Each structure stands twice: as C-alpha cells, then as structure tokens.
Amino acid sequence: MLTAATLAILVTMALALVRALAGPSTYDRIAAVNMFGTKTVLLIAVLAFLSGRTDLLDIALVYALINFIGVIAALKLVTHGNFHSADSAVNDTDKEVTE
C-alpha cells in the first residue's frame, strides 16, 4: 500500500517537474514548484512510515511551512515587482489615498 502511494507520488513529482520545465507562463512555474514542494512533504511522510522513523514527520512539517513562504515571496515579487516587504503595499495605498 505504501509502495503504491510512493509510486503515485513519484509519478506526480515527474508531472510537476515537466510543468516546471515546460510551463510557458510564470504562474505555471510557481504552481509547479508549490506542487513539487507538497509532493516532497508527502514523500517524506510516506518514507517516515516505510522506514518506521516517525521523527521525519517534523521535517515534513518544516517543508510545508517553508514551501508556503517561498511561494508567497515569489508571488509578491511577480505582483509588486519589488520586495519592500509589507510596508510598500501600505505606502502605495497611502499614496493613492493622499493623491
């Protein structure tokens, strides 16, 4: 059962990799990386049960968190074109209001 799950996850990883390589638009690639990260989390979780080392689940949790942060950063860059953190958006809205 776990073997079948592993195989399915590996196939999905391959498909996500294809989309990341081929993806014509930027958002295709971001979605592919996000999906790849999710599949890595799942693969590590399945590996933890395959090898009986449940402490690997902590790493899966860390990956999930980091994947989220990376995707947010990439989307913020694509949308705003810069990284002046949260205050840039606030400043922009302020300027719009004052103008």
Added chain:
Amino acid sequence: MIDVLIDITLLAFLAITSIAILRMTNLFATVMLYGIFSLLSAGLFVVMDAPDVAFTEAAVGAGISTVLMLATLALVKRPQRPFYEEAPRTHRAWLPLVVVVVTGSALIYGTWDIPGFGAADAPAQTHVARYYIDNAMPETGVPNVVTAVLASYRGFDTLGEVTVIFTAAVAVLLLIGGRRSVKADKSKTQEKQDEA
C-alpha cells in the same frame, strides 16, 4: 527495494533539473528550479538517513535562498523589460565543456577510492567517531551526537562561525540597507511633487 527506486528516481529528477537550469536563460524560472533542486536534494538526504542535514537544506536551500535570489532579481532587473523575459543566447562554449568533462572525469576517478556509503572501515568511522559515540552522552548530556559535536565539542568553532556571519550581515546592512530605500522613496515622492 523501494528505497533504491526512490533513490534512482530522485537522482534522475536531480539530473534533469540541473540540465534544465543550465539550459535556461529565464532567470525567474531558474530560481524556481533552484527551489525544486533544493527540495529534491533534501528528499535525498532524508532517504540517506540524514534528517538534520535535510532540515538545514530545507530551511536554507529551499526557503531563505529562494527568497534572497528573488530579492536580488527584484533589485537588478532591467527597468525596460520584465525580468522574467528570455535573454538571447549569445555564444557556444566548447572549451568550457571540454574542461568540465575532463575535470568531472578526474573527480569521478577520485571517487573510486572512497569507501562505500556507511562502510564500517571508512576512516570517518574508525578514529574519533567511536569516541564521540561512547562519550558524547556522559560528557555533554546531549542525546544527539551531531548536536553534541557541533554545540559542545566544537562550541568555540561554531561561535566563531556565528560571529563571522553576524559581522557579514551587519556590514551588508550598513552598506546597502535601510537608509538607501528611504532616500529612494523620498526622491520618488519629491519627483511626484515636482510633477504636481
């Protein structure tokens, strides 16, 4: 059996990703592929029973590096065209290919003398490893041997590394951080006021 299959598949993905990174001229896609590369190598570390290394690879490689490279991309992008556009291919590089192939062959030749993965007679296992395994717990009270070596036996070494990184971060912040973005914002608002 399934471990070997996972190893081979992840290594194949790693090779495909590396070749794609080499051939890609779209910087944004390259950064995205770096993220995939990092996730893949972290998965390999997990398969090879090195969860602490995988932890570091996930936090630094997939997390911080991606954000830092995207931030660099945002700073150095050309104003005229979007930064994720394809750049023209300018040259063929046969000499670098030859150099890389020769160097790689030499390195692979060098790996023939390396003892097998996890071999009991490897030099790393025969000298100090036994001492650490026997004495780390009673001497330091830390259950994880790697943590005991890093934080206790080599504590001053780690402290020095942390000092170096802290100094570098302070220097970079002093050079390019803080004040410059405030100035840029000021000049932007002044320009707007001038236009108005």
